[in-house]
Amino acid sequence: MQRSADGQNVSPLLSQADIGKLMHARRLPGAAGEPVRQFPPEFAYDPASGVALQVPPDAAATPSGVAPWVAPFGAQAVSDVPPAGPAGLRQAGVPLKLADQRAREEHAQAEVSLPMPPPGEYEFFSARFGTSAPALLALDPRRAVLHAWLPASKRWLALDPDHGSLLAESDLAHGAWRAELVPDFNSVLVLPTSHGLACIRPDVPSLTYVVEHVGGAPCAAAPVWFQNRLWAPLRDDDGRIRFVNLDAQQKQGSDVLLDGMMDLGAVGAPVAYNRMAVWPCANGQLRLQLQPDGNVAASFTPWPEGLVPHFEFGSPYLSRDGGLWQLCFESRRGTYVYVKLGSQAEKADALAPRLCSGSFNYRFATKLKTAPWEEPEHGDDGGKNQAVMPLLESGGGNSVFGVKFATSAGLSSVLRSSERLAAQLVQDDELRETVFHTFAVSEPWRVRLFVHEGTLWAYHPLLSRIDGWALQA
Numbered sequence: 001m002q003r004s005a006d007g008q009n010v011s012p013l014l015s016q017a018d019i020g021k022l023m024h025a026r027r028l029p030g031a032a033g034e035p036v037r038q039f040p041p042e043f044a045y046d047p048a049s050g051v052a053l054q055v056p057p058d059a060a061a062t063p064s065g066v067a068p069w070v071a072p073f074g075a076q077a078v079s080d081v082p083p084a085g086p087a088g089l090r091q092a093g094v095p096l097k098l099a100d101q102r103a104r105e106e107h108a109q110a111e112v113s114l115p116m117p118p119p120g121e122y123e124f125f126s127a128r129f130g131t132s133a134p135a136l137l138a139l140d141p142r143r144a145v146l147h148a149w150l151p152a153s154k155r156w157l158a159l160d161p162d163h164g165s166l167l168a169e170s171d172l173a174h175g176a177w178r179a180e181l182v183p184d185f186n187s188v189l190v191l192p193t194s195h196g197l198a199c200i201r202p203d204v205p206s207l208t209y210v211v212e213h214v215g216g217a218p219c220a221a222a223p224v225w226f227q228n229r230l231w232a233p234l235r236d237d238d239g240r241i242r243f244v245n246l247d248a249q250q251k252q253g254s255d256v257l258l259d260g261m262m263d264l265g266a267v268g269a270p271v272a273y274n275r276m277a278v279w280p281c282a283n284g285q286l287r288l289q290l291q292p293d294g295n296v297a298a299s300f301t302p303w304p305e306g307l308v309p310h311f312e313f314g315s316p317y318l319s320r321d322g323g324l325w326q327l328c329f330e331s332r333r334g335t336y337v338y339v340k341l342g343s344q345a346e347k348a349d350a351l352a353p354r355l356c357s358g359s360f361n362y363r364f365a366t367k368l369k370t371a372p373w374e375e376p377e378h379g380d381d382g383g384k385n386q387a388v389m390p391l392l393e394s395g396g397g398n399s400v401f402g403v404k405f406a407t408s409a410g411l412s413s414v415l416r417s418s419e420r421l422a423a424q425l426v427q428d429d430e431l432r433e434t435v436f437h438t439f440a441v442s443e444p445w446r447v448r449l450f451v452h453e454g455t456l457w458a459y460h461p462l463l464s465r466i467d468g469w470a471l472q473a
Contacts, residue, residue, distance in 0.1 A: 001205065004203050005205075006130055006210075008162065008203055008205070009206060010205045011206050015152055015153050016035075018152040021056070022131040022133055023040070023132045023205075024056060026039040026043050026053035026056070027056060028046050029054065039053055041132050067094045068126060068181055068187065069126040069452060070093075070179060070180065071124055071448070073089070074094065074096075074392065074395075075087060075092075075178075077127070078182045078225055079248070085273070086271055086318055086324065087273070089318060089393070090357035090358055090392055091357070091358050094394075094451070095397055096451065097399055097472045098469055098471060099469075104434050105435075106435035106437070106438050111468060112455060112467075114465065115154070116463070116466060117156040120140035121142065122139060122448070122459065123140075124452070125137045125139065125179075125189065126452040126453075128185055129187055129203065134453065135149070136148070136149040137159075141193075143169060144170070144193070146158065146159040147159065148202070157207055158207070159202055159204075160208055161208065162206075165211050167211045168196075168198060169194055172192055172219070172221065172267070175269060176221060176269050178224070178269050179222070179223070180224075187201075189201075191223075192223060193213065193218075193219060194219070196214050196215030196219065197215050197234075197246070198211055199246070199250045214252055215232070216234075220241060220267060220279075221268075221279045222269060226288060228248070230246045231296075233279060239261050241258040241286070241298070241300070243255060243296075256297070256298050257298065258299070259298075262284075264279075264284070264286060265281050266281065266311075267280075269311075271315070271324055273324060274322065275290035276290070276341075278342060280311070280326050280341065284303050285300070285303075285341060285342070305332075306332040307329070307337070308329050309326050309327070309328045312415045312416075313355050313356060313411075314357055314389065316341060317338065317356050317361060318358045318359050323346075324340070325371075325372075327350075335349055336349070336353050338371075338372060348373040351373075353372075355390060357390035357392065358393055360390055360393060361390075362387065362388045364388075364407070365404060367390075367400060369398075386407060388428070389405070394429075397429070399428070399430075400429075401449055403424070403426070403447055404426050405421050415445070418442050420442050421443075423444035423445075424438050425458060441460050441463060446461075447460045455469065456468060
């Protein structure tokens with residue numbers, strides 16, 4: 001292989017074995033002592049001899065049609081088919097369940113591991129990036145660096161910009177950052193940056209990328225797929241908020257302007273459902289609403305006086321009627337309340353904050369699907385000294401992956417602490433809670449889970465490696 005599908009020279013840093021794995025190359029074994037000859041995956045026979053070529057075993061294990069993984073929570077890739085549920089919650093687009101669940105032990109070694117990429121704080125993508133097989137990319141948004149995993153050489157290598165256009169950095173907080181992915185043979189990542197919405201096309205065989213920044217102003221928050229378009233709020237030099245939007249082919253639509261000057265404060269991650277997209281902010285709700293005439297209108301609604309949102313407890317709660325509820329603290333009464341996004345009138349008092357992934361919330365270490373402001377009739381506080389932060393909901397099921405940790409102090413103060421904590425990774429489904437890993441770091445709830453090659457991986461910037469566990473096929 002000499003050139004990538006994007007027309008770039010294949011990097012000499014990729015070994016023949018790396019190319020074979022990434023491209024699902026067909027093989028013709030040579031005689032003893034001779035190298036294996038590789039052919040494109042479309043070839044069934046050696047053109048010279050007519051001998052049938054071998055299909056590499058990993059080609060069957062990782063078909064090209066496998067769903068991509070989109071950081072940070074495995075959202076569905078951009079598609080012309082409208083998503084079945086909300087976008088932006090901690091919900092994976094595919095079912096996830098550990099293989100051999102009953103055999104898991106909390107102190108057992110991980111089944112497989114990857115070395116860490118160079119120092120940084122990474123988000124992970126698994127998709128076809130100029131490859132026949134899904135390739136694994138690690139992105140550090142704050143430093144705007146991208147690394148590809150070479151599956152045969154077992155190392156991370158940086159991707160360099162082609163044509164000299166550099167990916168811009170992002171200054172969004174860890175909990176506010178998210179990305180979108182447009183799937184293709186050369187899939188495109190859509191990222192929030194300080195220079196606008198970045199459309200980046202990585203090309204793993206050449207270890208390069210091409211990037212275009214849309215909007216010409218810093219992203220005030222992350223993008224979200226809404227009404228068949230990608231939307232992101234930008235802040236212009238005069239301080240005004242302007243929404244840019246792209247379709248699935250990355251063609252730009254007309255900007256939507258927000259009237260007036262708004263101080264958003266710290267922003268949270270966006271959520272979109274039905275006819276509304278919301279970016280919860282410290283000072284109010286930044287919203288896009290589909291109008292009866294088919295246009296989209298922008299608005300900003302401040303929170304009622306004395307109300308402060310708390311994003312550190314996870315996602316907004318998705319109620320059974322499709323409402324999205326943000327956890328807030330009302331200082332005047334000294335109580336937590338849930339406020340329905342898109343509305344100021346609907347509120348519900350809560351005895352205590354719950355950690356939430358979207359459809360599920362946790363009362364200490366107990367998983368619940370009831371509303372987080374409803375207390376169970378027979379509350380069991382036996383696990384009150386432990387809490388579970390739900391990291392990820394499995395697509396289309398009742399399974400939640402989370403991190404369990406001790407809570408000797410109040411939950412809010414624990415989440416603000418930087419002390420080293422012992423923690424466990426758990427899978428909590430309708431039958432049982434399975435503990436499958438134990439580790440100790442500062443802020444263990446900042447673990448990023450991702451899926452690549454049928455394996456669930458756990459990354460934390462303070463750990464020494466990325467551990468993985470097989471998922472059910």
